[in-house]
Amino acid sequence: MSFVPGQPVTAVVERIEIQKLSQGPNLVLGFCIGGGIDQDPGQNPFSDDKADKGIYVTRVSPGGPADVAGLKIGDKIMQVNGWDMTVVTHDQARKKLTKKNEHVVRLLVTRKTLEEAVKQSMSRPGPS
């Protein structure tokens, strides 16, 4: 998941669709994010490359909409509803996720297990 400056970022992503749950006046998704270009990337426990300033999922509340949709802790969010999440500040990321007039968020997330799974399936000899 590391990126080489100057080269486009490539990653294996999973598409996750979360329905927002309305709790009183708010719409909640049921997870917490951390990171951003204005944060300290060295403190991120979920990233491999400690220079990675992306948005990561730090907590998923059990039974919440994110958990139901399959979001896992430690996921890096690449896109939200088409908006890029790799080079955003923490607050911009929060705003993109908590738009009041959207009831569904479609995330593109990536995690290490995805890449390994793809590598494994590629290295395994295909059924033929």
Add this chain to the structure above:
Amino acid sequence: MSQPFLQWVDGKGIPDICYIIYFLLDGPRWIQRHRHTFEEQNGIGDALSFGTLHSCIQVDASSAGARRVAFKPDCRRLSDSTGLLSRPIDRTSLHETALTVWPPPFQRSSKRRGCVAMDTESTYSGYSYYSGRSRGSHRHGERSRDRHKSRSKDSRSEKSVTINTPPAEPLLGDSSVRGEQVQDDNWGETTTAITGTSEHSLSQEDIVRITKDLEDSVGLNCRRYLTRILAVILGVLVLLTPLAFLVLPHLLWPDKLQKCGTACEGLYISIAFKLLILLLAVWGLFFRPPRASLPRVFAFRALLSVLVLLFVISYWLFYAVRILEAQDADYQGIVQYAVSLVDALLFIHYLAVVLLELRQLQPCFSVCVTRSTDGETRHYNLGQLSIQQAALAIIEHYYSDFPVHNPALLSASKSRAAKHLAGLKVYNVDGPGPGNNPAAGLAHSQSRAMIAAAARRRDTSHNELYYEEAEHERRVRKRKARLVVAVEEAFTHIKRMQEEEQKKSPGDVMDPREAAQAIFPSMARALQKYLRTTKQQHCHSMESIQQHLAFCITNNMTPKAFLESYLTPGPTLQYSRDRWLARQWTLISEASVTSGLRDGTVFLLKCVDFSLVIAAKKIPFVQMSEEYIDPKSHKFVLRLQSETSV
């Protein structure tokens, strides 16, 4: 109600207990009323007989329009400088306080009467100038007392002043009094005619000087001495009663008495020590130098003395009936009876300590004290006090907290106010209509027209005020800089001499006063100019400045410390007594002054030049709850990054 009182004093009739209590609670007014009534009814009296009591005349304007003259003797005139006078007033009379009018009615009344009484008239009226200022309240007190006694001797309405013929002129009698009562529409014309034609007219300084002399002299202070004497009598009675109980059986039936041995002697010792403790306690609590003379009797003290009196009387009654008459032989019982009396007295003394001292310590009210002339405000916490005690506490705080009253600082706002009013004049073009334009409606429309015109007029007085204040500020700072430099330079000219130098050169050695006098001239001019700019020059005399300088030199103070007392106006106590402008206080209250403070109580403490407005507010009841936090529950985690939950 006044009739029975007179009978008592004349020696006929039995004193009525209610009148005695009433007398205690409102004594001085009874004295005044009695003297006045008595002498009037008996036709004696003359100005000189009241001279020692320093009578004063009230000349007040009543709302009915008639000008009346009241006259009454006043023994409280001779109280000391912190004497408080109270008057309960009702709402209708509040506005009348401000309407005390002096010279015009004075002149008019002197014209009215014949030439025979001219000089005595003017003497009284001269007094009225001063008395009207500071005793404007007597009239009201008189009126409320009159209501109680329902005396119809004076023909007066609810709102007007009592009319009393001054006993100095029995010759003129009825004609002048009747003349007085007729409303005079032309009084304006007659006032201009007579000024200073009488031989004995007093000027303002004379009146002030006379008042000061009387204040300083230890004159009759009937109420205070009476209270003291009563207290001493009660104390002696209380002390001698147990001893009398013990001694009387030995005197009256010594042979019948049983011998009682060591038990009695033990009781003797206990009585002796308890009496000693009681004596010391009473001396400590009650015989302290009084701080002030309050207008009304202190309710709790009166209650306690009545209680003690009743108590001792009941013990005597029991003793007389059961022991003296029966000639009881059991001496030990008698001794124990005396011991029980002393114990009960000690408990009453404990009650006295609680009621008089402890109850008012816990702060219960927050009072806001504002000076009416310049708005200086302070807040104090007081306990459950009566209004007169609260007033006393506030006055004591006033002397040490409030900056001294400086009338020179108020002239600017007064001149501005005069300029506001002087701009417009209202003329009534139509003239007085035949009854369809009542005076009130006319005045109302006039004032409305004035307000509207003033609002429309483009007023630039705010501009002047701004620039004037900026200019004054600049001037003060300039003078202050010059002053500081001059004082610092002056202080460098003298130096404290050390011990060894003293032996070497004994010439030209000065003590602090001489040193102060030596360096004073170099800073005198700068200091005087500064004091003039800040309008404080009347507060400090040259003598006082030199004294202060000597004081600072003696105590090794720096020039800055010396200047501190001149740069800012200090509390009233710092200045000499004649600069206080605040010595005679009048308590003005709608509620009775012996009633306690309550939330929303408002009363005034009036001085000659200004008044203090006091408003009390209750300190709120505090509802406090507790929350327990387990010390083990303080756990922390590191926050790795800022996290937001979505």
